[in-house]
Amino acid sequence: MSPDDLLAALDPEQRAVATAVRGPVCVLAGAGTGKTRAITHRIAYGITTGVYKPGNVLAVTFTARAAGEMRTRLRGLGAHGVQARTFHAAALRQLGFFWPKVVGGPPPRLVEHKAQLVAAAATRVGLPADRTGVRDLAAEVEWAKVGLVVPDDYERVVAAVDRTVPGGHDAQAVARLLTAYEQVKDERGVIDFEDVLLLLAAMLAERRDVAEQVHEQYRWFVVDEYQDVSPLQQYLLDQWLGGRHELCVVGDPSQTIYSFAGATPQHLLTFPRTHPGAQVVRLVRDYRSTPQVVALANDVITVARGRGTVAPLELRAQRPDGPPVRFTAYDDDEAEAAGVVASVRRLLASGVRASEIAVLYRTNAQSEAFEEALASAGVSYQVRGGERFFARQDVREALVLLRGGARAADPDEPMPATVRDVLRSAGWSDEPPAARGAARERWEAMQALVALADELAAANPRARVADLVAELDERAAAQHAPTVEGVTLASLHAAKGLEWDAVFLTGLSEGLVPTSLAEGEAAVAEERRLLYVGVTRAREHLHLSYARSRLPGGRPTRSLSRFLVDLWPGQVRRAVPSDDDPRATERVAGQLTRWRDAHARATGVAPARVLTPSLLQAIARRRPASLEELAQVPGMGQQRLATIGADVLEAVAGAVRVTPHEFR
Structure with a gap:
C-alpha cells in the first residue's frame, strides 16, 4: 500500500496518529475509537515512508490475543517483520538470548503458577497455607513485585497507600513471606513471570554491551493499553529506551481496571511531562457502539x-x-x-x-x-x-490427530469433511451434548476447530488439512484461539x-x-x-x-x-449530605474514631480493619442517617454494613445529637 492509501482509510484524528512517526506520541483513545487501527497504520506508514525498518520496531501490549491481532493487521498492511509481543513474551525472548552470555548456561526454569512456592514460603514463616490463603498471598507477592516493592519497604508502602493486607495478616509477617518466597525460588532454581522482567531490566541497566545491542536492534517503540502499565513494566521500558524518546503510547484512563495487580494510569497521565514536546492526540469517534x-x-x-x-x-x-x-x-x-x-x-x-x-x-x-x-x-x-485454549489436553490431542490426518488425507475429499472425520474420535459430533460440564466444553473446543476449517476452506477451496495444522501452529504460538460458536x-x-x-x-x-x-x-x-x-x-x-x-x-x-441510581428508569436518587461544614465533619470523625478504636480493642483487631481512615472520613462527610444511606458510602461494603452498620449509625447520630446546630 502507498502512503496515501494508508492515510485514506483513517479519520482526521487517526491520520494525525499515523503521520506522527517521530518523537514521543501519546494517544488518548476511548473505547471503540479504532486505536489498534491507528497505531498499526502508524507503523505501516513509517515503514512505507522509509522512516522505520520493520526489524527495528517493537510493539508491546498486555495480552497474547491483542499481540496476535496486531501482527495480523500489520501483515495485512504489508508491514512484515515487525515484532508485536506481550511485555513478558518480548522479555522472555531477550532474556533467553542474553542469559548464556551474561550468566552462563540455560536460564532457570520458569514456573507459571506460584501456589506451591507461596505455600512453602508461608509454612516457613508460620502463616496459614490453606488454598484461599495461598491464593491471596500469591496475589500480594505479584503486587509487590510489579510495584517494585522490596520486602524491607513493604510495611511502609502498604501503610502509605492505605492497602489492606490480605487475610488480616500483620504487614511484618507478609514482608517475611516475601523474603521467604525469594529464598524458596532460589533453592529450587526457578523464576516467576515477574522475574523475567526484573532480570532482563537488571541486565540492561548493568551491562552496557547488552543494552547497546538491544538499543541497536529496537529503535522505535509502541505500547498499547498504556494505562495498565505497572512500575516494573515501565522500568523495563525505560531500559529498552535508554533515554531515547521514540515512543508512542496508547491508552484510556477510564479503562484502568487492574490497579489491584499493580497497574497505574499515572505513566499515561504524566507522559507529556516525562517526554517533553510529546504530541497528544485524542480519539473520541466511537465506531463500535450505537448512540x-x-x-x-x-x-x-x-x-x-x-x-x-x-x-x-x-x-x-x-x-x-x-x-x-x-x-x-x-x-x-x-x-x-x-x-x-x-x-x-x-x-x-x-x-x-x-x-x-x-x-x-x-x-x-x-x-x-x-x-x-x-x-x-x-x-x-x-x-x-x-484454561487457555491451546493448553487444554483435549485440544493438544486433537492437534496430534490432525497431524496424522494431514499425512493420510484423501486429496479428493474436501478438507472440512476430513477434519470432521478426524475429530469424531476426539469428542466431536454433529450435535452438541445436552449436559453442561467437561463433555460440553470438549465439544465446544472441537467445534471451534471445525469452524476454523470451514473458514479456511471458504477462503481457499484448495486448502488441505496440512494448511489447517499450520494455521493452528501459528495461532498456538501467538495464543490466538479460534472463535467458539457459543454465547x-x-x-x-x-x-x-x-x-x-x-x-x-x-x-x-x-x-x-x-x-x-x-x-x-x-x-x-x-x-x-x-x-x-x-x-x-x-x-x-x-x-x-x-x-x-x-x-x-x-x-x-x-x-x-x-x-x-441516576440512570435507571424510574429510580429516585437518595439525597446525600454534602461536606458543607468542616466543623461538623470533624466532630463526626472524632466520634467515629473513638468508637472505632474501642471496637478494635474489644475485638482484638487493628483499627484500620474496622474502618480505614479514608472510609471513616467519607462517612463523616456524608453523615448517613440510615443503613441505605450508609450503603452508598464508597468502601462500606455489605459485610461491614451487616456487622457494624448499626453501630456506625449510632456513633454518627451521637455526634449529631451533641451539636444539632451544625446539622441544620
Whole structure:
C-alpha cells in the first residue's frame, strides 16, 4: 500500500496518529475509537515512508490475543517483520538470548503458577497455607513485585497507600513471606513471570554491551493499553529506551481496571511531562457502539468528574441509532438467569450469532446460574477466563490427530469433511451434548476447530488439512484461539479488549457492582471504570439487570448499584449530605474514631480493619442517617454494613445529637 492509501482509510484524528512517526506520541483513545487501527497504520506508514525498518520496531501490549491481532493487521498492511509481543513474551525472548552470555548456561526454569512456592514460603514463616490463603498471598507477592516493592519497604508502602493486607495478616509477617518466597525460588532454581522482567531490566541497566545491542536492534517503540502499565513494566521500558524518546503510547484512563495487580494510569497521565514536546492526540469517534450505548457509557463514567480524577474522554457515536438500552429488575438470581436466557434466545431467533452475544458479571462465581439456564435451553456457550485454549489436553490431542490426518488425507475429499472425520474420535459430533460440564466444553473446543476449517476452506477451496495444522501452529504460538460458536460467559475483567453485538450486564446490585470488597474512594472509582468497560463492550444490544433477592421467595434485600441510581428508569436518587461544614465533619470523625478504636480493642483487631481512615472520613462527610444511606458510602461494603452498620449509625447520630446546630 502507498502512503496515501494508508492515510485514506483513517479519520482526521487517526491520520494525525499515523503521520506522527517521530518523537514521543501519546494517544488518548476511548473505547471503540479504532486505536489498534491507528497505531498499526502508524507503523505501516513509517515503514512505507522509509522512516522505520520493520526489524527495528517493537510493539508491546498486555495480552497474547491483542499481540496476535496486531501482527495480523500489520501483515495485512504489508508491514512484515515487525515484532508485536506481550511485555513478558518480548522479555522472555531477550532474556533467553542474553542469559548464556551474561550468566552462563540455560536460564532457570520458569514456573507459571506460584501456589506451591507461596505455600512453602508461608509454612516457613508460620502463616496459614490453606488454598484461599495461598491464593491471596500469591496475589500480594505479584503486587509487590510489579510495584517494585522490596520486602524491607513493604510495611511502609502498604501503610502509605492505605492497602489492606490480605487475610488480616500483620504487614511484618507478609514482608517475611516475601523474603521467604525469594529464598524458596532460589533453592529450587526457578523464576516467576515477574522475574523475567526484573532480570532482563537488571541486565540492561548493568551491562552496557547488552543494552547497546538491544538499543541497536529496537529503535522505535509502541505500547498499547498504556494505562495498565505497572512500575516494573515501565522500568523495563525505560531500559529498552535508554533515554531515547521514540515512543508512542496508547491508552484510556477510564479503562484502568487492574490497579489491584499493580497497574497505574499515572505513566499515561504524566507522559507529556516525562517526554517533553510529546504530541497528544485524542480519539473520541466511537465506531463500535450505537448512540444509545455510547450515551450510557458517557453517563456512567462522567459522574467520576470532580473526584480528583482526570476528566474522561467523551465519546461521540458514529453509528446510526440502534435499539434502546434495556433495564430489568428481577425478583431473584434464578429469575434473572431465566430472563437473560429468554432474551438470548430471542436474539438468536432474530439472526444474531451466538458468538456475538456475551453475558458479563462481576465475579466468576456468578456464572453457574447462567450456565445451567443456557444448557437447559440447549444454547451453546463458552466460559472465558479458564484454561487457555491451546493448553487444554483435549485440544493438544486433537492437534496430534490432525497431524496424522494431514499425512493420510484423501486429496479428493474436501478438507472440512476430513477434519470432521478426524475429530469424531476426539469428542466431536454433529450435535452438541445436552449436559453442561467437561463433555460440553470438549465439544465446544472441537467445534471451534471445525469452524476454523470451514473458514479456511471458504477462503481457499484448495486448502488441505496440512494448511489447517499450520494455521493452528501459528495461532498456538501467538495464543490466538479460534472463535467458539457459543454465547460467551465472562467476568467484567475477562471481557476487557473484547466486543460483541449483544451484551448482558448482570448482577448490578450493591455489593456486587461495586463489590463489597472495594474499600476507599479509589477502589470504588475503579469499580465504576469496570462497569464502564462492560457497557462499552456492546455494539448494538445492551441489557442491564439485577436481582432483588438471591433465592426465590427470599427477602428483597438487594439494592441497585449506586453507579446506576441516576440512570435507571424510574429510580429516585437518595439525597446525600454534602461536606458543607468542616466543623461538623470533624466532630463526626472524632466520634467515629473513638468508637472505632474501642471496637478494635474489644475485638482484638487493628483499627484500620474496622474502618480505614479514608472510609471513616467519607462517612463523616456524608453523615448517613440510615443503613441505605450508609450503603452508598464508597468502601462500606455489605459485610461491614451487616456487622457494624448499626453501630456506625449510632456513633454518627451521637455526634449529631451533641451539636444539632451544625446539622441544620
